[in-house]
Amino acid sequence: MRKALIGSILLTGLVFAQPKIEVKDAWVREVPPTSKMSAAYMVIENKGSEADKLIDANNNASKITEIHETVEGKMRRVKALEIPAGSKVELKPGGYHIMLINLNKPLKEGEKVEITLKFEKSGEIKVEAPVKKGMGGMHHHHKH
Numbered sequence: 182m183r184k185a186l187i188g189s190i191l192l193t194g195l196v197f198a199q200p201k202i203e204v205k206d207a208w209v210r211e212v213p214p215t216s217k218m219s220a221a222y223m224v225i226e227n228k229g230s231e232a233d234k235l236i237d238a239n240n241n242a243s244k245i246t247e248i249h250e251t252v253e254g255k256m257r258r259v260k261a262l263e264i265p266a267g268s269k270v271e272l273k274p275g276g277y278h279i280m281l282i283n284l285n286k287p288l289k290e291g292e293k294v295e296i297t298l299k300f301e302k303s304g305e306i307k308v309e310a311p312v313k314k315g316m317g318g319m320h321h322h323h324k325h
C-alpha cells in the first residue's frame with residue numbers, strides 16, 4: 182500500500198509497483214536409471230519494482246516437486262524463495278534447486294520437462310526445461 186502510494190507519487194501515477202518475473206536457462210539433470218530423483222536449475226529474474234516469492238512448483242516428470250537449497254552439502258526444503266525487485270536469483274548445483282522426487286521414469290538427455298512455477302504475486306509461470314548431463318555438484322547432490 183505504502184509502496185504503491187510512493188510509486189504513484191514518484192511516477193506521477195503511471196506505474197504501480199509490481200514484480201515482473203522472467204525465467205531463463207532452465208534445465209534438468211540427467212540421472213542414472215536407478216535414481217528416483219533429479220533437480221531442475223534456472224535463473225529467475227525480477228525486472229519489476231516489487232519483490233516476489235516463488236512459493237510452489239510442479240512438474241510433469243515426477244510425483245513430488247519441492248523447492249530446495251543446499252547448505253554445506255546437505256539439501257533442505259524451503260517454503261519460499263524470495264526474488265527481490267530488480268535482481269536475479271540463480272538456481273544452480275550446490276545452491277537453490279527445484280527437486281523432482283519420485284520420477285515417473287528415468288530422465289535422459291534430450292528430453293524435456295515441463296515445470297510450473299507458482300509465484301506469490303505473479304501467479305503461475307511455465308517453463309520447458311531440457312534434460313542435460315550435469316557438470317560437477319553431483320556429489321553434493323546425492324548426499325541426502
Ligand SMILES: [Cu+2]
Binds near residue numbers: 249250256257279
Ligand atoms: Cu534437493
